[in-house]
Amino acid sequence: MPSVLLSLVTWNSADSVEACLRSALAQTYTDFELWVVDNASRDDTCARVEALAATDARLRLHRLAENTGFCGGHNYSLDRTRSDYVLLVNPDVEMQPDYLANAVAAMQRDEQIGTVCGLLVQSQEADPYIDSAGMNALPDGRFGLRLHRQRLSQAAPEPGYVDGADGALPLFRRRFIDDLRVEGHFFDPRFFAHKEDWDVAWRGRLYGWRTWFEPSCRALHPRQFLPANLRLRNHLASAIKTDAVKNQWLLLIKNTTVAQAPRLLLRAIPRQLAILCYSLLFERSSLPAYRYVWQNWQQVRASRQLIQARARRGWQPAGSAPTSPAPAPTTPHYATLVPH
Known part of the structure; x- marks a missing residue:
């Protein structure tokens, strides 16, 4: 079994998915498998994924019959695999080749680290705007993107502990995933999409887990969704x-x-x-x-x-208490307010 699962959830992602997958398959850390869980796309996302899967056996496409959202799609992957680590991958990111290798190395710093997040930038220019450098917990129960829209040269982010990881490209420890399960689910399926990374960050902090920000893990992420704007x-x-x-x-x-x-x-x-x-x-x-x-x-x-x-x-070191087992895989069916 590969040590890392890369879980990528798509929904009408044809305009970005090929570049994302090519950057994932080009990682210098090669002990991984890459699952693309497609949420009933209506465009040619699946055709593009299948074309790349034909060239690399590590890539597998899983088609869902309905749109289960970010949460349902990733839960599908998490419930059916047992790799040591899981890297969630948004279909609109492009990783540098050493992203995964640096993230796995950073995870080894401390067994209390449940999540490693990298430096996401908004463009390929020499001095780009930062998209996120992890998240900060705000005093009203929200989380904010660290250093968002600051120039990289001015912010000069350093590695260290942060309050949480943005959901675009975090690496999770499997024991962290299993510890955070509630009623069998890592991501609360009621969220469908949006703020589920806040939920995970808050719950992880409550349980004593820590998040490490590693700027040597770098990727492009031209974010578009900011509901407060x-x-x-x-x-x-x-x-x-x-x-x-x-x-x-x-x-x-x-x-x-x-x-x-x-x-x-x-x-x-x-x-x-x-x-x-x-x-x-x-x-x-x-x-x-x-x-x-x-x-x-x-x-x-x-x-x-x-x-x-x-x-x-509080914090439960390895071996001190059993973690919650993953539920038996079933065909996902999560209620949401309206289809996305």
């Missing part, structure tokens, strides 16, 4: 905006500890009330997010109880 937000599909609202509430309900609650909610609730008012006045298409949280309150509360109980046990 109102000018861009007006051009986004309503389902994306609904997920962004819904998922923030899921984050707060599941992950806020009793100790965190007074200070965190004092900052979070005013912002969330402002978002509700904005939705009522200008973005009524996002209102189903609140109905979803209300209708699924009992299930979300049950997830919270499991997360908080695990968090109270």
